[in-house]
Amino acid sequence: MITELGSAFVLGLAGAGHCVGMCGGIAAALQLGGNSGKGITLAYHGGRIASYTALGAALGFAASSIDIAAWTISLRYLAGALLIAMGLYIADWWRGLQWLERGGAIVWRPVQRWSSVLLPPRHWYQAAGLGLCWGLMPCGLIYSSLAWAATAQDARLSALMMLFFGLGTLPAMLATSFGAGAVQGLLRRRGLKLLLGVLLMASGFWTIYMAVAHANHTNHGGSGHQQQQQVDDARHNHH
Structure with a gap:
């Protein structure tokens, strides 16, 4: 669990530049009210992280409803592939996850129309x-993180993974909201993005390696069981 939660936090932290680009405008606008805007800003980020957590729990529960070994192993492969893809995305080496944003725009349009009545927010x-x-906005980082969290096949763990992902996004988003330019600059540094991207990719490769090892163990275990069954059948026929 610690590995998953750590990776989720790093993913949120690593996506600082992307988060600021997607949500920075609204985050900065919420603070225009001065001191009174601080409560509104914190409420917004609380709601945003709560949406990630709830969606993670729902998808984790849905994934756990299928109790088949092949399904579980396939999800582990998917988890590793998504971590690698997100690492490449964070490092700006591959932008393939943008297709998720194009697909998510279909879901986002009606939500955007409904949420427009809340702008500008005057109460917490x-x-x-x-x-x-905002948790449903067409963001490849959010959608791929949700898909990755679902591979845990556990509502509680998937929810915690998305909670830690949301917490990882907070430094960049709060820096944008409260005008902390130094923090924004640090999180946007190319070297830091590369480091975090490589860490995510390493975690992805390790996840795939463990999935392969588990699959081999399952196959060998299954072969041993079949051989034992054949021996038992032969003994029964002999008698």
């Missing part, structure tokens, strides 16, 4: 509602 509950809607 309006900001929290806006944050809940």
